[in-house]
Amino acid sequence: MAAEMNNGARLRRLRGRLLDWYARHKRDLPWRRTRDPYRIWISEVMLQQTRVAAVIPYYERFLDRFPDVGALAEAPEQRLLAAWSGLGYYSRARNLQKAARAIVELRRFPRDYDSLRALAGIGDYTASAVASIAFGLPHPVLDGNVLRVLSRLTAERGSIQSQAVRQRLRETAGRLLDAKRPGEFNQALMELGATVCLPKRPLCGQCPVSRYCEARRQGQQNELPVNAVRPTPRRIEKQLLLIEQDGKVLLWQRPADSRRLAGFWELPERQQVPSAEVQESVARFRHTIVNTVYVVQVLRAAVQRIPRGFGWKSRKILERLPLSTTAKKALARPLGR
DSSP: OTTGGGOHHHHHHHHHHHHHHHHHHOOOOGGGGOOOHHHHHHHHHHTTTSOHHHHHHHHHHHHHHOOSHHHHHHSOHHHHHHHHTTSOOTHHHHHHHHHHHHHHHHTSOOOSHHHHHTSTTOOHHHHHHHHHHHHOOOOOOOOHHHHHHHHHHTTOOSBTTSHHHHHHHHHHHHHHOOTTSHHHHHHHHHHHHHHTSOSSSOOGGGOTTGGGOHHHHTTOTTTOSBOOOOOOOEEEEEEEEEEEETTEEEEEEOOTTOSSSTTOEEOOBGGGOTTOEEEEEEEEEEEEETTEEEEEEEEEEEOSSOOTTEEEEEGGGGGGSOBOHHHHHHHOSOTTO
């Protein structure tokens, strides 16, 4: 592959094959139908650590509520968190609003990499993606899909968790980048990793650049990329109480200075309401956060006295509240069931 990138004609052919493939096979995703930097920015932040299929409905609802940077800047935090509820990593939403307020002060959306990179919550990847896709600037992207594609193209045997390896692959991405069509090229690389150059059993027969892939030539495509060994997940069991009365649910709100999910509403855990009378188990589900697996049992219960700090909330307004994902999952059942 190193020889390929020192051969201008072959490098142009590689780019051309990838871009032609992307034009024919790219998925029709809502953020690909616009060059609006605001909408592209929102999509890129939502797609961090979140599957495309999960993002699409959130993206469309979010833009209905906050159609431009001004609306996002002015939104009450509880409304913002409610719109983000279920996507996780809630610092992303708060940073979006901080950045939106900075953009309002600037009176225009930043149009270069350095200005984008200076905004809250925007790192190298997001700045490069917005700069290349919205403004056609030649900045390569390096997300998980691109790391996988590049590590196979170059038969990189170092761990992709290593900063030295990432720097090598970043330099490779820069040499590969089509400077005339950087946004399309970056999206093509990401699409290739998402749909063809899969983590397990890559579909090499469908790959438009397989002839340039050093890992495939060596029969190593299933062994690469090399990842650091992940720790064994922790397992934590929780019991949540579903206490309802006259169409209202008993909830509590995390304080503003909480280390996790500040300002979010939760169902009470069993130990928080020791006087509750448990009636039946109504659900059981798993919820994973990073390296922790929560096994949650939902218990229908009744209570004579409401503990301090708890309150009744009508089911009719729950969609307007920022609910934790576990609370959402527990409440996702017909009324009275």
